[in-house]
Amino acid sequence: MTIRVGTRKSRLAMAQAKQVVHLLREKTDREIELVTLETLGDKENWKSIEDIEGEGVFTRELDEALINNAIDLAIHSCKDVPTDMREEITLSSYIKRGSPHDVLVGGHLDELDSGAIVGTGSPRRQAEIKKLRPDLKLKPIRGNIDTRVDKALEGELDAVMLAEAGLQRLGLEDKISYRFPIPETLPAPAQGALCITSRKGDEEMIKFSQTIDHPPTRYAVVAERAAMNEFGMGCTIPVGAYGEVDGELNFKLEHIEMDKRVELSGNPEKAEEIGRKAARKILK
Numbered sequence: 001m002t003i004r005v006g007t008r009k010s011r012l013a014m015a016q017a018k019q020v021v022h023l024l025r026e027k028t029d030r031e032i033e034l035v036t037l038e039t040l041g042d043k044e045n046w047k048s049i050e051d052i053e054g055e056g057v058f059t060r061e062l063d064e065a066l067i068n069n070a071i072d073l074a075i076h077s078c079k080d081v082p083t084d085m086r087e088e089i090t091l092s093s094y095i096k097r098g099s100p101h102d103v104l105v106g107g108h109l110d111e112l113d114s115g116a117i118v119g120t121g122s123p124r125r126q127a128e129i130k131k132l133r134p135d136l137k138l139k140p141i142r143g144n145i146d147t148r149v150d151k152a153l154e155g156e157l158d159a160v161m162l163a164e165a166g167l168q169r170l171g172l173e174d175k176i177s178y179r180f181p182i183p184e185t186l187p188a189p190a191q192g193a194l195c196i197t198s199r200k201g202d203e204e205m206i207k208f209s210q211t212i213d214h215p216p217t218r219y220a221v222v223a224e225r226a227a228m229n230e231f232g233m234g235c236t237i238p239v240g241a242y243g244e245v246d247g248e249l250n251f252k253l254e255h256i257e258m259d260k261r262v263e264l265s266g267n268p269e270k271a272e273e274i275g276r277k278a279a280r281k282i283l284k
Contacts, residue, residue, distance in 0.1 A: 002031040003208070006062045006071035009036045010144050015169045016194055017075045020095055020212070027211040035071050037061045059197075063089050066197065072205050074197045078190035078221055081197065083229035093196040093209035094218040098165035100192040100242060102128070102185060104178040105167075106152030106159035112136060116158035119151055124188055125161045127238035127256040128180070149175055165192040186240025186254045189224035193217055216245040219268035223251045226275030230283070241278075243271070253278040 005024070007017035014036070021032055038061070059081055062074040067088045081091060102125060107116065109132065118129055119141040126138050139157060141148055145166050152160045153175065167173050196209040220243030227241050238256040243249055249268040253275075254261040262278045 002033050003028070003073065003205075004033050004035050004071045006035045006037055006065050006074040008062070009038050012145055012166050012170055013075075013077075016077065019169065020075050020194055020196065023095070023212045024208070028208065035065070037065060062197070066199050069199075072198075072202070073209055076195055076197060078193040078195040078225075079188050081190075081195060081225075083225050085197075088200055089197050090200045090206065091195055092198040092206045093213045094221055095194040095196070095212060096214035097217040097220070098192040098194075099163075099168060100187040101164040101182060102161055102180040102187055102191075103164045103167065103176045104159045104161055104180075105149050105175045106157065106177060108178045109133060109180075110178075112158055118159045118161060119148065119157040120161040122161070122188070124238040124240060124256065128185055128240070129161065131256055132185075145170060145172070163187070163191055182242055183252050186242045186252055189228045189239070189241040190221045193221050195221070215268075219243065219245050219249050219271040220251075222271040223249060223275035223278075226272040227251075227253050227279040230276045230279035241275075243275075249274060251275065251278055253282060255282050258282065 005017065005021055007013050017034055021034060025032055059076060062076070063086050065071045066074055078094065085091065112133065114135040115137060117137045117139050119139045120126055121140050121142045129136055129138060141151065141160065145162065148160045148162060149172060151157045164176065164179065167176060198205045198209055223243040224241040228239065231237060231239060240254045240256065241252065243251045245268050248265045249271055250265045251274050252261065252263050260282045262281045264274050264278050266274045
């Protein structure tokens with residue numbers, strides 16, 4: 001029987017899905033079919049994320065397809081998956097993380113003229129630019145990566161701020177003009193990581209997806225998502241988080257506007273506890 005794997009329709013989502021399906025095909029003799037769906041976040045890409053009603057603007061349609069047995073698995077950019085997931089869905093596998101860095105296309109951060117316009121729709125990235133270069137101007141933008149890159153390369157904006165992993169997956173890494181260093185600048189929680197969601201209780205598909213699970217990525221992302229869940233405000237608050245496993249799980253969390261940063265280390269098996277503890281320290 002064919003295994004149906006759902007993904008968004010965008011060029012980046014398709015590139016990411018094909019990467020994951022390639023890994024899955026190495027683990028089974030069964031046929032795997034890619035099923036594409038258009039999400040609300042794709043349809044209403046002229047709006048800011050904050051203006052689109054509800055959580056999971058890039059995952060709702062894929063969740064519905066899973067619940068209604070139209071697909072068997074769904075592939076996501078992990079940072080798009082709400083921390084408060086629907087009870088029928090489980091996050092069953094974390095793919096080895098790509099680059100977690102933010103980057104600029106169009107100009108080097110230190111060389112942009114005062115008053116230069118930087119495009120980004122992310123509240124976290126906007127806060128980061130304000131902190132590092134308060135003399136720059138910000139313009140909220142959304143849309144697919146190619147569109148945003150073109151805005152910088154064609155001079156509509158002086159630079160755009162994006163995730164490096166997305167550019168790499170589309171073969172656009174040669175357009176990068178500046179990479180924000182970690183840990184000086186912390187990325188969005190789960191940035192650079194891909195994941196698979198399954199129907200809760202579908203043990204066959206859960207076990208199958210786990211054949212390509214990457215534990216160091218799992219521990220890091222679980223801590224990062226747990227911290228965001230403790231804040232309780234999704235991707236609309238300016239928070240950076242980054243976990244890395246080197247024997248221990250080393251976890252860093254920053255609320256940029258509050259100018260508060262916490263660093264904790266501990267047993268990777270306690271990743272969720274570490275993430276929540278870090279967030280509580282900032283909230284105090």
